[in-house]
Amino acid sequence: MAGHSQFKNIMHRKGAQDAKRAKQFAKVLREITVAVRSGLPDPSSNPRLRAALSAAREANMPKDNVERAIKKASGAAGGEDYVEVRYEGYGPAGVAIIVEGLTDNRNRTAGEVRAAFSKHGGSMGESNSVSFMFQRLGVVSYPKDVASEDDMLEAAIEAGADNAATTAEGHEVTCAMEDLFAVRDALEARFGEPTSAKLDWRPENTITLDEEKARSVLKLIDVLDDNDDVQAVYANFDLPDDVAEALAA
Structure with missing residues (x-):
């Protein structure tokens, strides 16, 4: 479920997390596979792969799993075609x-x-x-302690984003979908790697x-x-x- 932190918090307290984690890993690995096949296996020149690797880190996926997925997807052998x-x-x-x-x-x-x-x-x-009924947006998230609310807003505006909001959960910068990777790269140069950078559907x-x-x-x-x-x-x-x-x- 995406876009509803309240709902995610409920789910987080429900238990049965191992099964959920296995499914989450499978979804991230599938995204890594598609990202590699749609570009290059080098994240520095493949924005979609960089976003997928951020999702893998957010899910606490073991590095070995990620490296195997990239190697498999970039191999000449067929494999799944998604x-x-x-x-x-x-x-x-x-x-x-x-x-x-x-x-x-x-x-x-x-x-x-x-x-x-x-x-x-x-x-x-x-x-x-x-x-x-929804807006398609780029969303870049950071922990709250990386910057003050004013500094994050200033950096977001300079990066070409539309808005930055700060809550108890952290900073959230939103931008036009086509500007996602440019905004992420500009913020990353200033604050380091974000918690996540992805496209999202937000209801009007x-x-x-x-x-x-x-x-x-x-x-x-x-x-x-x-x-x-x-x-x-x-x-x-x-x-x-x-x-x-x-x-x-």
Whole structure:
């Protein structure tokens, strides 16, 4: 699940982290494979690979796993050939959902995603049926202690970003999607490597859910996120504090 720190915090407290970590590793390794095959195995000249390596570090993936994935993807031998896919639809309570994936079989993935929507109170729509409700942004994140709020904002503006926000969780710099790698490189030269640098879907407006509806929506998102071919799931809902606390209990 991407874009909802509150939700991620809930998930973090649920346990069963080993299985989650294994799935997360598999998704990052798949992104590394696609990044290498779409460019070069050298991260200094392959922005997408650099972003994938940042995701690997954020997931605490062992260095050996990363190096093996790069070597395998850059080898002459065939191996898996993944394509990027995106699905859109509505979940319970009219929540808009975007699903991004990497798959070696479009028909299988589309069928599984459609079945997940149908089984859990949603419906998959056509391309662009909900993406107009979201902004596609570049997001660069840093720990809070790397800079003051003013210094990060100043650096973000100089780098060509649109905004910088500071919370208890850290600094978040947002920019136009086409400026992501340029903004990241400028910030990295000043503050060092970011926690993450990625493209994100951010909702223009959100739907506030009560506990019952939240459980239904999160169940669907869980099922989608658990699919091996799914890389990220985005949705336009918001959880009040009391609902988040009840779900975490």
